[in-house]
Amino acid sequence: MTTSDHTYADKAAEAAVRATPEPVARRLRSLSDKAIAWLFIAPTIVLLLAINIFPLFWAVYLSFTNYRANRPNAVVQNVGLGNYSRVLNDPDIWASMQTTAHFVFWTILLQTVIGFGLAYLIDRKFRGHAFWTTLILIPMMLSPAVVGNFWRFLYEPQIGLFAYAVSFLTGIPTSEIQMLGNVHLAPWAIIIVDTWMWTPYVMLICLAGLRSIPDYIYEAAEVDRASNWRQFWSITVPMALPFIMLAVLFRGIENFKMFDMVNLLTGGGPGSTTEVASIALKRDAFEAWATGRSSAFAIVLFVAVFGLANIYVKALNRVKQR
Amino acid sequence: MADVTLKGVSKSFGDKRAVEGVDLHIKDGEFVVLLGPTGAGKTTTLRLIAGLEKPDAGTISIGGRPMEGLAPAGRDVAFVFQQYSLYPHLTVYENLAFPLRSPARRMDAAAVDARVRQVAKMVRIDHKLENRSTRLSGGEMQRVAIGRALVRRPAIYLMDEPLSSLDAKLRGELRLELKRIQKELGATLLYVTHDQIEAMTMADRIGILAEGRLVQIGTPREIYADPANLHVAARLGQPHINIVPVDLLPGATPPRGATAIGARTEHIAIAASEGGNARVDWIEHLGDQNHLHIRVGAHKLVTLADPDMPVNPGDRIDLTLKNPLYFGQDGQRLV
Numbered sequence: 001m002t003t004s005d006h007t008y009a010d011k012a013a014e015a016a017v018r019a020t021p022e023p024v025a026r027r028l029r030s031l032s033d034k035a036i037a038w039l040f041i042a043p044t045i046v047l048l049l050a051i052n053i054f055p056l057f058w059a060v061y062l063s064f065t066n067y068r069a070n071r072p073n074a075v076v077q078n079v080g081l082g083n084y085s086r087v088l089n090d091p092d093i094w095a096s097m098q099t100t101a102h103f104v105f106w107t108i109l110l111q112t113v114i115g116f117g118l119a120y121l122i123d124r125k126f127r128g129h130a131f132w133t134t135l136i137l138i139p140m141m142l143s144p145a146v147v148g149n150f151w152r153f154l155y156e157p158q159i160g161l162f163a164y165a166v167s168f169l170t171g172i173p174t175s176e177i178q179m180l181g182n183v184h185l186a187p188w189a190i191i192i193v194d195t196w197m198w199t200p201y202v203m204l205i206c207l208a209g210l211r212s213i214p215d216y217i218y219e220a221a222e223v224d225r226a227s228n229w230r231q232f233w234s235i236t237v238p239m240a241l242p243f244i245m246l247a248v249l250f251r252g253i254e255n256f257k258m259f260d261m262v263n264l265l266t267g268g269g270p271g272s273t274t275e276v277a278s279i280a281l282k283r284d285a286f287e288a289w290a291t292g293r294s295s296a297f298a299i300v301l302f303v304a305v306f307g308l309a310n311i312y313v314k315a316l317n318r319v320k321q322r
Numbered sequence: 323m324a325d326v327t328l329k330g331v332s333k334s335f336g337d338k339r340a341v342e343g344v345d346l347h348i349k350d351g352e353f354v355v356l357l358g359p360t361g362a363g364k365t366t367t368l369r370l371i372a373g374l375e376k377p378d379a380g381t382i383s384i385g386g387r388p389m390e391g392l393a394p395a396g397r398d399v400a401f402v403f404q405q406y407s408l409y410p411h412l413t414v415y416e417n418l419a420f421p422l423r424s425p426a427r428r429m430d431a432a433a434v435d436a437r438v439r440q441v442a443k444m445v446r447i448d449h450k451l452e453n454r455s456t457r458l459s460g461g462e463m464q465r466v467a468i469g470r471a472l473v474r475r476p477a478i479y480l481m482d483e484p485l486s487s488l489d490a491k492l493r494g495e496l497r498l499e500l501k502r503i504q505k506e507l508g509a510t511l512l513y514v515t516h517d518q519i520e521a522m523t524m525a526d527r528i529g530i531l532a533e534g535r536l537v538q539i540g541t542p543r544e545i546y547a548d549p550a551n552l553h554v555a556a557r558l559g560q561p562h563i564n565i566v567p568v569d570l571l572p573g574a575t576p577p578r579g580a581t582a583i584g585a586r587t588e589h590i591a592i593a594a595s596e597g598g599n600a601r602v603d604w605i606e607h608l609g610d611q612n613h614l615h616i617r618v619g620a621h622k623l624v625t626l627a628d629p630d631m632p633v634n635p636g637d638r639i640d641l642t643l644k645n646p647l648y649f650g651q652d653g654q655r656l657v
Binding site: 219 | 372374393394395399400401403405407409410411420421424425470
């Protein structure tokens with residue numbers, strides 16, 4: 001910084017001091033550090049309370065009522081645990097939970113296996129590995145809205161590149177490759193897109209795990225006459241495991257509440273074959289306008305994710321402490 | 323156990339020559355210490371023998387078998403790394419058993435267990451077998467690392483400054499321990515260090531490395547009393563050898579061409595004298611002995627003295643040389 005910068009900044013500071021009205025200045029001077037700290041974080045806390053914490057508690061309250069958002073003037077009655085018992089006994093809701101579980105299981109399995117595999121290859125540090133890393137990361141950097149629309153075109157049976165490529169390789173006519181319209185293919189269409197988009201993310205975390213293993217551990221194993229196979233299973237995998245588990249946790253929570261991609265690609269259809277829990281919830285809340293019941297559903301989902309994540313984090317900590 | 327021979331071994335990393343034309347023969351059951359400052363090529367020499375690096379030139383053979391192209395696993399060596407390099411996710415027991423569980427060894431579980439427990443006792447870590455290796459102190463980790471090498475009976479043990487990160491007391495204990503174990507097993511051992519005390523106390527032979535070259539190799543006594551050049555002379559002896567001009571002190575009989583004299587404590591006789599040729603600058607009291615810092619003209623010397631020698635800073639003393647070492651213009655020793 002030059003001297004003129006200094007003088008300029010100093011002058012600005014002096015001007016600010018002069019311009020502050022005396023009563024305000026006196027008040028500010030009397031504030032403690034702690035008070036100033038509160039002053040700075042207060043806006044964030046207010047926002048957090050207003051758009052996160054309050055709605056959460058409000059939803060808990062609504063879940064015990066028969067409130068409907070499209071009839072704001074109707075009398076709101078307390079229905080006790082009625083909404084919860086209806087949610088937990090509704091076969092459609094259980095079907096959507098099953099769809100979600102199916103979706104979460106396959107996306108995590110594919111993303112972990114492919115992501116770790118890619119990370120393992122990239123970690124070999126071959127020529128141009130940095131270039132390939134960047135290339136692989138691109139899908140993850142796109143907006144889900146873009147990816148959704150983009151893949152809808154790719155999946156088009158008549159004009160889509162995906163159908164064309166599959167048809168070219170297998171000989172099945174493109175008109176039969178209705179990825180989004182066929183009840184058997186639609187769930188896999190979503191799994192493919194999610195895997196395409198988020199495998200790079202899993203790869204990145206796995207790569208961090210692999211890079212955290214020091215070279216000398218492998219050298220020691222080499223001298224100890226461990227084969228590559230044994231090195232992989234007794235050093236690479238156990239030492240990268242906390243990272244792999246972390247990636248699974250992130251992807252698991254994210255996909256449990258998966259909404260955007262499904263909404264853009266199939267909207268839950270055909271029929272309700274891709275109606276994951278969040279789509280079912282949205283339909284219940286904003287198409288059936290059963291606000292009270294959908295609040296109960298949301299709370300059930302929240303408790304389920306929170307409980308599962310907690311159990312998982314405990315397991316993760318145990319692995320890390322080894 | 324086997325003998326190890328290096329012939330004309332060289333290795334460069336980019337422009338940097340790490341090891342240059344090293345010839346070294348380690349006899350079966352011998353304890354050889356490579357001594358040298360950081361960057362002298364000690365670790366590279368070990369890694370070359372282990373097969374962790376490939377030599378640019380020269381040959382290495384273990385037990386008469388040429389090692390060219392053989393991976394570390396095929397060489398039958400054990401390596402103790404400077405940074406412990408324990409398997410952090412395994413217990414002490416599992417770390418020690420790791421080399422024995424190699425499928426190539428086909429050792430049954432009972433034999434593995436017996437060996438692990440025997441070695442654990444040897445390196446005094448048997449009370450912590452079930453601990454995670456990351457939950458150990460530095461000294462314990464290093465003992466596990468040494469133990470992991472000792473569970474095997476390889477052709478040669480290679481140790482890279484295994485004691486350097488330990489505190490002085492533990493280092494002293496483990497030094498004795500290691501020497502005892504080596505004798506007990508009759509093991510061939512190549513040990514790298516920059517610590518002259520470790521070299522002097524443990525080695526059957528010491529090799530002095532400087533800038534990638536093996537400058538001199540011999541028994542500790544030979545290296546100390548009969549150094550080949552100034553560099554070797556400066557590596558050993560505490561306090562450091564004093565290098566002075568040939569005509570500075572009386573008692574020298576320099577051969578032709580000598581330009582410098584190396585005088586250790588045992589080469590300097592001190593007598594209290596009012597009109598002496600030297601003056602005591604200050605005295606460091608170490609308890610059992612004193613370090614005397616002496617000034618002769620513009621030269622400073624350090625030597626040892628008996629703690630009850632009656633001298634004080636500022637006193638004049640008389641120095642005489644007794645059979646010092648002579649060096650020529652090029653730093654080589656002259657006899």
